[in-house]
Amino acid sequence: MGFLTSPKWIDVENWPISWEIGGTSWFPFLESIHVIAAAFVVGSILMVDLRLLGIAAVKYSISTLSKELVPWTWGAFVIATITGLGMFITRAASHVVNPAFQWKIALLALAGINMAYFHFRVYKNIAQWDDAAPTPIQLKIVGSLSLLLWSGVMLAGRWIGHII
Amino acid sequence: MPDFFTSIGTLLDGSFLQSGALWALSTIPGFPPIIQTVHILGIAVVMGSVVLLDLRILGLAVPSQKISEMTNRLMPWLWWALASNLISGAFFLFGRPLRYFNNPVFGWKVSFLIPAVLLTLFFHVMSKRQESYWxxxxxxxxxxxxxxxxxxxxxxxxxxxxxWIAYAEYIYYPA
Known part of the structure; x- marks a missing residue:
């Protein structure tokens, strides 16, 4: 019995809270909050990505821009995660074997790695490029990857509903 | 639902616009989720432009960005995103016009959208007329x-x- 096909996922679906969400208007309510929060996550990241590409907000230093947006991105991410988990538990067993869901989790992980690489590696040399208007290639790669990965997360996330 | 609104649905129903949209939605592999994602990416730009600007005006976000500078810089992104959402949304609207124009939740969406656009347009125009107007x-x-x-x-x-449009459909079109 594999991890993804474990009957434990069925138990999750049978939690009283899962039934409560799945059988009431709680589900569409959580879903609409999820979409708004996710749009906010991507919208705020998009602004930083476009700055990394040297396309937008070039008047602002990269550190100021990202420092001021990060709390909002994380706040929205927490809301998206909570509402997402709320929806997940109503159909846990089907979601874990849903290819779109699996893609979404994988792309989320890659987007996280890309962000971590930016913050822990690239950020060390911040003094060299913080105010740069045509940005160095390394930043352009990180920014483009972020744009692609987050769009992919959205696409996979939206695709979940077409498979389930 | 006002009559003029539902009659838009009747007008579109069976038109070449419907057949075109249905053709694209059913023939191109993955077209519905891809177009929906384009639509949500547009919403992401709405959040990252006008909503972020609103949060800045309320003193809650991005304190080092100036209101007038933000307005001039972000509004073009918003208008392009809305144009894009009009197109991505049209595929679904044209595909099943009766389901949208008879759906009260779609009616609400339009009733929120029109004042939202007008209010944002007003804010943008005043800001363009005079430097640092607001x-x-x-x-x-x-x-x-x-x-x-x-x-x-x-x-x-x-x-x-x-x-909620999709959920209201289950109520108004139980079939």
Whole structure:
């Protein structure tokens, strides 16, 4: 019995809270909050990505821009995660074997790695490029990857509903 | 639902626009989720432009960015995103016009969208007419704060109603 096909996922679906969400208007309510929060996550990241590409907000230093947006991105991410988990538990067993869901989790992980690489590696040399208007290639790669990965997360996330 | 509104649905139903949209939605592999994602990416730009600007006006976000500078820089992104959402949304609207124009939740979405667009347009136009218009007096700044609060509410409701359209369909079209 594999991890993804474990009957434990069925138990999750049978939690009283899962039934409560799945059988009431709680589900569409959580879903609409999820979409708004996710749009906010991507919208705020998009602004930083476009700055990394040297396309937008070039008047602002990269550190100021990202420092001021990060709390909002994380706040929205927490809301998206909570509402997402709320929806997940109503159909846990089907979601874990849903290819779109699996893609979404994988792309989320890659987007996280890309962000971590930016913050822990690239950020060390911040003094060299913080105010740069045509940005160095390394930043352009990180920014483009972020744009692609987050769009992919959205696409996979939206695709979940077409498979389930 | 007002008659003129539902009659738009009747007009579109069976037209070449419907057949074109249905052809694209059913023939191109993955077209529905791809177009929906384009639509949500547009909403992401709405959040990252006008909603972020509203949060800035309310003193809650990005303190080092200036209101007038943000308005001039972000509004073009918003208008392009809305144009894109009009196109991506049209595929679904044209595909099943009766389901949208008879759906009260779609009616709500439009009723939130129109004032949201007009309010944002008004804010943008005034800001273009005069440099730092909304920051030039404390009275104007307070007006801007009122507008920002209303604007956040309207844009969130547009997105919220948009998501509920599909759920309302089950109520109004149980088949």
């Amino acid at each position: 920051e030039s007096s404390s009275k104007r700044l307070w007006s801007a704060r009122g507008i920002a609060l209303l604007s956040i509410f309207l844009w969130i409701m547009v997105a919220m109603a948009g998501r």
